[in-house]
Amino acid sequence: MSDVLLVLNAGSSSIKFALYEAHTEPTQECLICEGGIGSLGHRPHHKVVDRDGATLHDDYLPQGAGHDDAIAALFGWIEQRFPDRRIAAAGHRVVHGxxxxxxxxxxxxxxxxxxxxxxxxAPLHQPHSVAAIEALARLHPKLPQIACFDTAFHHRLPKLATWYALPRAITDEGVRRxxxxxxxYAYIASRLPDVVGPELAEGRIIVAHLGGGASMCAMRARKSVATTMGFTALDGxxxxxxxxVLDPGVVLYLLQQKGMTPEAISDLLYRQSGLLGVSGISDDMRTLLASDDPRAADAIALFVYRIGREFGSLSAALGGLDAVVFTAGIGERSPEIRRRACAHAEWLGVALDEDANAAVSGAGxxxxxxxxxxxxxxxxxxDLMIARQVWGLLDGGREADL
Structure with a gap:
């Protein structure tokens, strides 16, 4: 029986997963299958594909099934589909550490x-990660579970880059960036030497992670020097x-003048704003790019403008700029957003190859x-980065002592 590693990413209404061979440090070739169970609480859809995208499973859970039911169904399917494999450990994406x-x-x-x-x-993400960990512990109490943190890569930011100009007593309580x-970002940092070359990989690089959640990170020698998100994943x-980014005075105004409750303001800032709020149409960049509504154009323009502003800020933190990397859903798949963002960085020395931008597939x-x-x-x-972190922590996934 061979060991495998399970990676879980739990959301409010879904659980995404990936399964990797654990006989060596995981690579993309070690991926066995991936998928998810969506629409939890309604009619959950359970779909799994192999490394090549071929469908292995496509079915529905009973109406109303929740996170506990989804994890039980997922484990049952893995055990039935791969009876000669043992899950050695589960790794969870946890947003805040x-x-x-x-x-x-x-x-x-x-x-x-x-x-x-x-x-x-991190109210959008943290509750669901914790719920998934607890659900899995109830089902398989002896299974090692590893929490992998979105904050860890930035843990050694320069101290000044973490401070707000607040009284020290509040800073000492953990109110910081x-x-x-x-x-x-850790995955991109690991790929830089192979993709851009070992010399440039150690230089001054801005990575733009552009998706439904979006941020940018300034790296020097593949370490985080500055980043756009702060105390929470609302910033930047x-x-x-x-x-x-939002003037804190807006929050005070909403509280004091508009009479909004903290809960209503939280919902406004986390769930009703951004591309959706500005456009009034959608939070999906593809929908906005396809729309001829001027409000969609405004939302896109603001999205790109903020990227351009941060190019300047992060370049200043680095003392110059050697390379830019685009990643995540929008960064990888939207030539138009890359084109507009690069136009804002021409003053830094960026000269985009329009044909290459339109044609790139994968890394390029x-x-x-x-x-x-x-x-x-x-x-x-x-997912792969989490699998590697789990494998490394558990001595190659073998867990001889547990």
Missing amino acids: GDQFDAPARVDAGVIERLRSYIPL YGFHGIS LVMGTRTG RISRADSKVAVWVIPTDE
């Missing part, structure tokens, strides 16, 4: 308690339904040969 977790952590009761304390800092999307760029350079700043697209793979 606070100021305590700077690396993946083996889950125990103390870790769960700490993760719960961070729920107010943390940064997010760290699992994605315009996102699908999140505001990005999209800047001209004479561009002072190299521009690349590198697809991210957070």
Whole structure:
């Protein structure tokens, strides 16, 4: 019987997963299958594909099935489909690790308690990660579970880059900049030497993780120097339904003058704003790009404008710029957004190759040969990065002592 590693990413109404061989440090070739169970609480749809995209399973769970039911169904399917394989460990994407977790952590009761304390800092994501961990612990209490944190990559940011100008007593309580999307940035950092070359990989690079959640990270020698998200995943760029950077005075105005409750403001900032709020149409960039509604054009323009502003800010933090990397759903798949974003960085020395930008598939350079700043697209793979972190923590996934 061979060992495998299970990667879980739990959301409010879905659980995504991937299964990897564990006989060696996982690579993309070690992926066995991936998929998810969506529409939890309604009529959950369970679909699984293999590494080549061929469908292995496509069915529905009973009406109203929730997270516990989905995890039980997923484990049942894996055990039935792969009877000669044993799940050695499960790795979870956890958005917030606070100021305590700077690396993946083996889950125990103390870790769960700490993760719960961070729920107010990441209300869109953290509750569901914790719920998935607890559900799996009930079903398989002896299975090692590893929490992998989106904040960990930024844990060693320069101290000044983490401060707000607040009284020190509040800062000492943990009110500081943390940064997010760290699992994605860690994966990109691991790919840089092979894709852009070992010399450039150690230079000054801005990575733009552009998706429903969006952020940018300034890296020097593949380490985080500055990033656009802060105390929570609300800060920085315009996102699908999140505001990005916002004058705190707006929150005070909504509280004091508009009479909104904290709960209503939280819902506004996390779920009703961003591309959806500005356009009034959709939080999906593809829908907005296809629309001739001027409100859609405004939302796109604001999204790109904020990227352009952050190019300047992050370049200043780096003391210059050698390369830009686009990644995540929009960054990887939208030549138009890449084109517009690069136009905002021409003053930094970016010269886009229009043909390469339109044609790139997978990892590739999209800047001209004479561009002072190299521009690349590198697809991210957070599931693979989690699998690698789990494998490394558990001594190759073998867990001889457990």
